[in-house]
Amino acid sequence: MVTALVASRVSPGRVGAVIGRNVGALRSGPSYWIILVSGFFEPLLYLLSIGVGVGALIGDLTVDGRTMSYAAFVAPAMLAVSAMSGALAETTFNFFFKLKYMKTFEAVLATPVRPIEIAFGELVWSIVRGSLYTGIFLVVMVAMGLTEPGWALAAFPATVLVGLAFGGLGMAISTLMRGWQDFDLMGTGQFALFLFSGTFSPVRDYPAAVEVLVQLTPLYHAVELVRGLCMGVPGWGLLGHVAYLAALAGAGVWFASRRLARVLCD
Amino acid sequence: MADQPLIYARGLVKRFGKFTAVDGIDLEVAPGEAFGFLGPNGAGKSSTMRMIGCVSTPTSGELRILGMDAVRDGPSIRARLGVCPQLDNLDPDLTVRENLVTYARYFGLSRAESRRRADELLEFVQLAERAGGKVEPLSGGMKRRLTIARAMVNDPDLVLLDEPTTGLDPQARHLLWERLFRLKQRGVTLVLTTHYMDEAEQLCDRLVVMDGGRIVAEGSPRSLIETYSTPEVVEVRFPGMSESGARHAAALEGVGKRVDPLPDRVLVYVDDGDAALAEIQRRGLEPSSVLVRRSTLEDVFLHLTGRTLVD
The missing domain is CATH 3.30.70 (Alpha-Beta Plaits)
Incomplete structure (x- = not known):
């Protein structure tokens, strides 16, 4: 019912035009390419330095009765992180800048495009960007023998879902941001998620209270889902993570388009 | 359609919290007319323009644009409007030409048609040789012309211009007036706000003076002078x-x-x-x-x- 309502109001052509603006930015010069390319390296550098480097000191790891190299444990987490950072970079920095300083959306809303179409378009674009990162990252993982090609293919759509969830969340947060100082806060939050979402050590090793707290946050679900697929151990439990991430994506887009309408159409 | 007003407002009110920006105005603008809003800062001109542009919802009153309801038919109305806002919101990430092509796509024009319109309009506003450059280095007058070209990209029936020449040097103003005059000759209805009286006299067939959210006078420039001076x-x-x-x-x-x-x-x-x-x-x-x-x-x-x- 909600889906039908949304579908009746959302024009794919106009969502496409919102995406087209970002393609236009790529066509307009090198500056956006540089931003795009630079975002790829961070998770890869962590994989090499911590996964492989620190992993050599740690040796193998046994989680849920399965033994793996430390790099194989960390790699899926870095894959989830790169899906997260790709989507967040697009929907926070770029989205906020377009909303607040460049007045891009103000110009767009003078046309037949609606706030929800802006939200969908920007979300899809953030997925395109995130998928570029995760696609290359998966190739690297297969090349390093950290996952099987078949499971890498299965993990790819999961990273798209991770991107959708963080893209929705990022947009929602952007509409609430007051200024650049809030980005420091967000950066800290993002870094905390990065460190404690079962990325570098199994969540079961945390104190019970912390474990519960971590299980409420989104990157944990992203890591668990992606890791389950990359390691080739799918289970019904993964559907719980899927549901969590899908709900986050939906809520984020809905909230962001409401806020856009309130901020720009008053 | 010919005798139906392009803009029809009755008892139009806009409030922001306790502040009343527009305090019950009545308006009628005929097709082909050049209509101006005059008034000091804070008179309610821009709020009225935003309601006519269907980006701001009236608090109360009736507002019909192009025969449609401004609240219910926003997207259909906006499809036939051209808007030139007070502050330039051109896209600095895009080239001059890409600004127009991208904008045309929001109106559902095909890529080929968007490119054709962009090139045609760049000629019209004399920016063809800047097509491949970024927006940033353009002068104020060039940016304004590009914004007006952008407002024309969907071949609108009604163009809204919020202080079109504020901050421009005399040469740039005269060039802009000349381009706007040509639009008017083509039968495009122009609605503009200004606090330059010479601009109002140059461009407007009819205007209203707003003060404190109300219309305090209405008429042609000549008749206003005759009545109030x-x-x-x-x-x-x-x-x-x-x-x-x-x-x-x-x-x-x-x-x-x-x-x-x-x-x-x-x-x-x-x-x-x-x-x-x-x-x-x-x-x-x-x-x-x-x-x-x-x-x-x-x-x-x-x-x-x-x-x-x-x-």
Whole structure:
């Protein structure tokens, strides 16, 4: 019912035009390419330095009765992180800048495009960007023998879902941001998620209270889902993570388009 | 359609919290007309324009644009509008041409058609040789022209211009006026806000003066001058005016229909300038300079909205 309502109001052509603006930015010069390319390296550098480097000191790891190299444990987490950072970079920095300083959306809303179409378009674009990162990252993982090609293919759509969830969340947060100082806060939050979402050590090793707290946050679900697929151990439990991430994506887009309408159409 | 007004408003109100920006205005704009909103800052011009542009919802009242309901049919109305906002919101990430192509796509034009329109409009606003460059290095006048080109990309029936020439040098203003005049000749309806009286006289067939969210006067530039001012104004200066302004104003009382003392001169509103000069001489007054000029919209504007600075 909600889906039908949304579908009746959302024009794919106009969502496409919102995406087209970002393609236009790529066509307009090198500056956006540089931003795009630079975002790829961070998770890869962590994989090499911590996964492989620190992993050599740690040796193998046994989680849920399965033994793996430390790099194989960390790699899926870095894959989830790169899906997260790709989507967040697009929907926070770029989205906020377009909303607040460049007045891009103000110009767009003078046309037949609606706030929800802006939200969908920007979300899809953030997925395109995130998928570029995760696609290359998966190739690297297969090349390093950290996952099987078949499971890498299965993990790819999961990273798209991770991107959708963080893209929705990022947009929602952007509409609430007051200024650049809030980005420091967000950066800290993002870094905390990065460190404690079962990325570098199994969540079961945390104190019970912390474990519960971590299980409420989104990157944990992203890591668990992606890791389950990359390691080739799918289970019904993964559907719980899927549901969590899908709900986050939906809520984020809905909230962001409401806020856009309130901020720009008053 | 011909006799149906393009814009029809009755009792239009816009409130932001407790602040009333637009306080119940009635409007009718006919197809092909060039219609202006005049008024000091904070008069409610921009709020009215945003409601007409269907980006801001009226608090109450009726508003119909192009025969459609502004609240219910927003996207269909916006599809036929061109909007040139007060502050340029061109996209600095895009080239000049890409700004137009991208914008055309929001209206559902095909890529090929968007490119064709973009090139045609770049010619029209004389920016063809800047097509591949970024927006940033353009001068203020060029940015404005590009914004107007962008507003034309969907071949609109109605173009809204919020202070189109504010901040431009005289050459840029005249070029812009000339382009707007050409649009008008093509039958495009123009609605603009301005606080430049010469702009209103140049471009508008009809205008309203707004103050405090209400319409305080309405008519053609000529009829407004006839109604709210006299045909001529005599500007009289006296030596050492600043100390004795009030006395000089009193001495000129009765020379014309109305006397308006300013810090550096006294304005006397008269039907006949030469007769007024003779009267000043007859009274034995000794001004340091006297200037007779025709009444302008500025006289009307200042008379209606007062001389107090509004911010």
